[in-house]
Amino acid sequence: MTVRNLDALFRPESVAVIGASERPGSTGAMVWARVLDGGFNGPIWPVNPKYGTLGGRAVTGDAGDLPQAPTVALICTPPDTWPGIIHKLGGLGTRAAIIVGEVRTDDDRLALRHALSAARPHLLRIVGPGSLGVVSPALRAHFGAPSCTVKAGGVAWVSQSNALTNAVLGWAHARGLGFSHVVALGGEADVDAGDVLDYLASDPGTRAILLELDTVRAARKFMSAARAAARNKPVLALRSGRADPADALYTAAFRRAGMVRVDSLDDLLDEIETLGVGRVAAGATATLITSDSGLATLACDAFAAAGGTLAPWPAEAADALKRALPHAVGGNPLQLGDDARPEHFGTALELLAGHRSTGTAFVVHASTHGAPVGEVAQALIANQRFAHRGLLACFFGGVDAATRDALHAQGIPVHTTPQRLARAFARLVDYRMGRELLMQTPEGLPAQIPEAIDAAQAQACAAIAAGEHQLTGEAAAAFLERFGLRGETQEPTQTPATAKGTTQRSAAAQTEPQPEPQTADCAEQATAQSQKPVVDIAVELHDDDNFGPVFCFTAPSADGVSEPLRVYGLPPFNPMLSRDIVLHSRYARLIDPEPALAALTALSQAVCDVKQIVGLSLTLRVFRDHVAVVEPTLSVAPTRSRLAIVPYPRRFEETLDWQGIRITVRPIRPEDEAAHHDFVEAMTPEDLRLRFFGAVGNFDHSQLARMTQIDYDREMALIATVASDEGLTRTLGVVRAVADPDNETAEFAVAVRSDQKGRRLGQLLVDRIIRYARARGIHWLVGEALRENGPMIALARSSGFTMTPTEDPGVVGFRMALDEPAPG
Structure with missing residues (x-):
């Protein structure tokens, strides 16, 4: 639908609980109790014809008789009452409602449709049905039936699962962690994940978004909202079901949107600590500070396994630390020694502060007689200002609640193992790299001549008019040639750097110093080698019900042992986005990538410019310095699904x-x-x-x-x-x-x-x-x-x-x- 009136959900001024009750175990009783326990300080109105008072508050018998329009209404009544209640609330001016009850039967589904129809003229937004609720802790607004009250924090939690939401809230509550907002989407009959991402993207109280979902509804809206959010703040996504054939498509969609996919609930929970507490500017490198060699080895192994890189230290940093801490083993990791004192950790942070290249500071420590965990934590707090790129701590065995809260108050995340700390940091790096991918300036391709595009569209339309739904052989080759894609018997395709009729060879190859003249035998061997294919990439396009046209690229195993490479991609591509796909392959180091990049981008342009293409199958034969299209087949139809990402709108030229x-x-x-x-x-x-x-x-x-x-x-x-x-x-x-x-x-x-x-x-x-x-x-x-x-x-x-x-x-x-x- 829209995101209009979503501010009512996240910045409510009043609330009505429709169906509020004191009957133990009832939905109305749970929701009413949670609203009161949360301490919401705006007007709270219970509505139920069976009561005169509830909790010392006067009860209104009918939603239409409320003294004024509540900002949000919590509906805890049976489905057959929803249309009438929504109609009355809309007439009053209520802007949002949360339906807690479930839809189980056909009659329930019919009642929901009528409720949505009643809401539409008033732009009244509906969360649910079957929603655990919406929580905004900073306003003490616990609207729904969460398992516990929620502390305020900097991370938003958005989920399609009520059970998982309650589990996460309980986990965070036990660790003193909080949220900016919590949204249990329920059935997403109206408000969906894309709507919520759109709102949270510009919410100043939300530093990061954690998203749990199984399916995406309205893919174009979701992708647009996710890309907008990821440009502003980290968005991490958890999707279960790796065995689902569509899972790889979701991975591609998340990456294209600049989101970071996490593999497990444990990883997502760790990010509540890292993102909700920390102020970490995740560079690609870090410095490890610990006490002894055993801890240093464990931490280095964890960091390497997570894909991290330890920062190289400038000589001045090493010299300064050697003078100040003569018993320490210098270098990265920095080992302070078995006799390290709490103040030594602070000294290390202060001395490293003058050298930004040392990156984010990781402190990994197990309590000793000379350096108890609590005192080391206080040293970190006192010297946190020196950690310009952020500070993360790992204390084996954990810390007591008071110390943990003191660290949190200073923006220092605390993890229990080096592995969890390293993986959490690696995901921050992934976000930074994904955001940079969104922000990179791609090389341009020569614009296709409009007449060539028009001719391709005319060819597709003529085939459809003639009752032909596939282009094969010479017809398919002629179609693709309009976009610069040629077969093995033709001249190789062109790239941006080799326009004006030259073959598809790399610009680097043209500008590099030429080698010494070769003998005839060597020249023949080099020519034969360049004419030998490096790999055949199977390229398919299918029209996904949700994401629209989607490419799938499949290459055989490069070593004969590992699984074949399969990468999905959502058009439109440009050379920069194509590069992200090509460089996934182990074959990338064996070829000049530019011709493959140009070919993928040209295929994308063909699909974007000719809306009659609903399917495609071909082999992209990749040589060392050029590519060729083999056995292309194009499926055409009068209509297809919309692209999930809007391509360049040429019609406005x-x-x-x-x-x-x-x-x-x-x-x-x-x-x-x-x-x-x-x-x-x-x-x-x-x-x-x-x-x-x-x-x-x-x-x-x-x-x-x-x-x-x-x-x-x-x-x-x-x-x-x-x-x-x-x-x-x-x-x-x-x-x-x-x-x-x-x-x-x-x-x-x-x-x-x-x-x-x-x-x-x-x-x-x-x-x-x-x-x-x-x-x-x-x-x-x-x-x-x-x-x-x-x-x-x-x-x-x-x-x-x-x-x-x-x-x-x-x-x-x-x-x-x-x-x-x-x-x-």
Whole structure:
């Protein structure tokens, strides 16, 4: 549905318990008791015609008779009552309801459908049915039937399982850990995992999200929400069922969204400690600090098994530690010795602080007479400020509750074994690497000629019209050739670096120094070797019911012992995303990867541009320096499922004459980062201040990546570009619109190069973003400008916006109702 009114669930001001009861064991009694035990300090209204009072509170007999609309209603009544209750609550203005009861029969399912219909006109959101509830500990809002009261913390828990949610809450409660929010999704009849991720992505109280699920509903919405969340904070996912044939697809989807998949509940629980407590900036390396060689060996083994790398120390760090701690065994790991004192741990942290390359600090310790655990913990607390990249501790045997809570208060996670500590850190590194994958700037591919794409679409449509649902042989080869993919008997395909008719050889091969001339025999051997295939990769595309078109790439075992490689991928790809797939293979070191990257990207483009492709099967024969397509078969049909990730929307491209030059207006692409950097650099400090509402400095890569790598499903940035005489692209202006997840309102902003102002380029761009927003079905387009920004305010007026006041007297707002007919 939408994410509208989800704030009512997470920031409630009042609550009504429909079906509140004092009958022992009843759902109404459990929910009512938990609301009271939680200590929610807003109005609480019990509703039940059987009681006059409950817990000293007056009871309302009917939901329609409540004194005012509750923000959230907890429904504990039988299914046949749900439609009527929802209808009354919606009429009052209630914005969210949690249905605790289960759906078991056909009559129950019918009642649920009627309840959803009753909620829809009021945009009343429903969690459940069969939900354990929603808990927001910072507000003491325990809405549902969780097994215990929940402490406030920095991690959100979102789960499709009530039993697992209760187990996790009990585990965390016993260890003094808390949550920002807890959501038991239940049947997801309305509010689903994608909706909740969308909200939590921008929730300032949530530092990380732990997600447990078996299935994804509405894959496009889920992927869009997950990618938005993972750009802002760690998102870790647990999905059971490794034997499920679809499990590898979920792994690919999680990775593509920037989420980290964990393998077990133990791992997920460890992250409640690491993410909920710690302030760890996970670099790729760390320093181990311990007392003796036995602990050091155990810790090193655990770190290596988790894929970690110990930081190399600069000579100055080693020398400083040797002078301050002469009895310690220097190097990484640092062994303080059997006679180590608590203050020695603090000294080590302080001396390492001046050397950032030493990475995150790991302290692994077992209590000794000279260094009891409690005193070492106090030393860590006193010196925690020196651990610039974070500090994690492992105390064998654990610590007492008071010491644990003191460590937690200073942001120091505590684990019981080196293995758990190392795996928890490794997942933080995985998140950082996945986030960097999302933020990388991919190399560009030459845009396919529109006429070639149109011809491919026409070929597919002609086959369907003729009653043919497969393209094979020469027909399939001709189709793929339009995207630069050729068979073994043809010239190899082209890559971005080898355009203009050259064969698909690597750019590196062209630019590297040429070897000494070979003898005729050596040259013949090298030629024969290059013409021998390295591996055949089976490529299949199928139309998944949920995720839409999905690629599967299968390569045989490289060593004859290990399992064949099977990797799933969700289009669209670009060379950077293709690289992530190719480099999974052990064959990657035997080939120049660029031709394979180009081939995978070209296959993705064919699927994205020709919506009639519903299936594909071929062999990608990979040689050392080129690839060839073998035995392709394409299945075509009039319609197929939507892609889970929206590809580049070519339909918004246009080329036109403007002010005597030829410009192109099109959606922004990741490879525009360099040109966008030049565009921002060309703007005056004053123009930047007016655009960004304050003085701004240089934009780094991550900021520019956010501007150029957008999710077309919810955001659009149209740029005006012109080609220079050298063939480079220069950006003249950009207009951007970001829609809220329910597609109700989009906020827009426009910027023009300072040397292009006064030429009505801003008007041209704003007209097109209005047209785009109307085409998307967005209802309102809004924006803001500093009151002193006269040109922007004049542009908004001339475009048809209505001026509106804002909370800041120095800022002018403007809005346009897009449902109304366009003027003129």
